[in-house]
Amino acid sequence: MYQPHVFTLTADGYRGPAPSWPAGAPSVWLVDTEQVAGTVRSLAPRILDVSELARVEKLAFRADRDCYTAAHVALRLLLGVRQGVAPDAVRLTRERCPSCDGPHGRPATGGGVHFSLSHTRGVALLAFADVPVGVDVERVPEPRVVTEIAGQLHPAEAAELAALPQEERPAAFARVWTRKEAYLKGEGTGLAGGLNREHVGTGPRPLGPPGWTVTDVAVPAGYAAAVAVETAGRALAEGHDRRK
Template sequence: MYQPHEFTLTEDGYRGPAPSWRPGAPSIWLVDTDRTSDAARSLAPGILDASELARLEKLVFQPDRDCYTAAHVALRLLLGAHQGVAPDAVRLTRERCPSCDGPHGRPATGGGVHFSLSHTRGIALLAFADVPVGVDVEQVPEARVVEEITGQLHPAEAAELAALPQEERPTAFARVWTRKEAYLKGEGVGLAGGLNREHVGTGPRPLDPPGWTVADVAVPAGYAAAVAVGTAGRPPAAGHDRRK
């Protein structure tokens, strides 16, 4: 399990270290979007680009606006610190989708950095690496949501959930959902890639799809998170923060 760095933001901006990583291993950052919302809101007009500001304006509920703002301000500040440029100078683009060749594949930027961002109310996660990477964080769902969506998972995962006591299913479902979405985001296809495509498991340790390493990420109670890192052509990363 990965232990993320905690992102700290003040009204004057970010003064922490730039993201750094070992080959094949991600650098993961946790953003408390509630705690950083005021500072992020004041910094956003001078940091976010026109498309990000337009997306922000379309969000109806203030908690969602605060979460989006904090996550994207943190992303630009961390990328800028790594690249040695101002956060508003970071150029964000999209790769081509590997499934349909549309302009909605993995997010990308210059400088050989792969990154991924995920947020839900209260928390954002950001992952940076020298290889394709995907990250996802979700709130543990209600039991009714688990019942509604379980059938979309890989048949083996649905069977694993069905074998659990009912009170354990939401946590196990959140584990498999974040693992699967992190992997699909890393591939650049997102949920369109199909939740039943690969068996990543609902148990304490994830199963790795071919060419990828999947690991859980430590997040506060009530949430689940995972990261997926491309390993094609290289051995899985090792280190003290890999899996515990």
Template sequence: MYQPHVFTLTEDGYRGPAPSWSTGVPSLWLVDTDRAAEAALLLAPKILDASELARVEKLAFPADRACYTAAHLALRLLLGARQGVAPEAVRLTRERCPSCDGPHGRPATGGGTHFSLSHTRGVALLAFAGAPVGVDVERVPEARVVQEVSAQLHPAEAAELAELPPEKRPTAFARVWTRKEAYLKGEGTGLAGGLAREHVGTGPRPVGPPGWDVTDVAVPGGYAAAVAVRAAGRPPAEGDDRRK
């Protein structure tokens, strides 16, 4: 399990180290978006671009606006530190989708840095690496959600959940969900790739799909998180990699 760095947002921005990593090991950063909300409100007009600010305005709830704002400020500040540019100068784009070739694949930027961002109310998680990477953080769901969605998972994962006592299923479901989504985001397909396609496991140790390393991430109680990184020197699960 990876222990992420804690990202602290201040009214002056960020004064910590830039993301750095060794081969196959991502650089992970955790943001308490509630704690960062006040500073984020002051910094957002100076750093976020027009599309990001418009997205904030469309969110109905203050907690969601604070979460999105803090997460995207952290992304720009960390990428800016890595690239040696001002955070507002960071250029964010989208790669082509590997499934349909549409303009909604993995988020990307210049400079050879691969990154991924996930947020849910109260927490954001960011990953940076020298290879394709995906990250996901989620709240542990209610039991009814587990019951409604479990059948959509890989048959082996659905069977694993069914064998657990009911009180242990939400935590196990949160593990498999974050592992699965981290992997699918790393591939660039997202949930459109289907929840049943690969087996990543519900137990304490993830099962990495071919060509990927999947690892759980330490996050506050009530949440689960995982990161998936393209393994060096190993091919992707399916055919040619169109996401270089």
């Protein structure tokens, strides 16, 4: 289980360390989006770009606006510290999609930093690395959601879920969903890559697709999360990550 860094804000911004990582390993940061909501609302107009601010305005619910704002303000603050630039000067782009070559692949920025961002009401996760990385956090779903979507998973994963007692299925489904989405985001295809392509498992220990290491991330009760990092067959350096 990977123990993330906790992102904290002062009244006028971030004053903590820059993300750092050994080769081939991720640096993962947890944001309590409700706790920092008031501060990021005041910071956002000075930090987010026009497209990000427009996206905030399109969200119907305040909780969703606060969550998106907190995640993107934290991303720009951490990247800015890492790159030695003001957060509003961080240049965010998209790589080409490996499936269709469209302009909607992995998010990217200058300076040799790979990153990934995920948020759901109350929590955001950010991951940084020197190699492609993906991260995902989700709320544990209701049982009906598991029933509706389980058939779209890899056949082995669907069978694993079906073999569990019904009360254990939501947590197991959340594990496999976040592992799979973290991997697909790291790969650059997202859910368009297909939920049934790779077997990452529903059990306590994830399985990594070839060339990737997938690790569960410790998050508050009621959520599940995972990070995936491209390792090209290398295991994460022992003693240099924050897994517990």
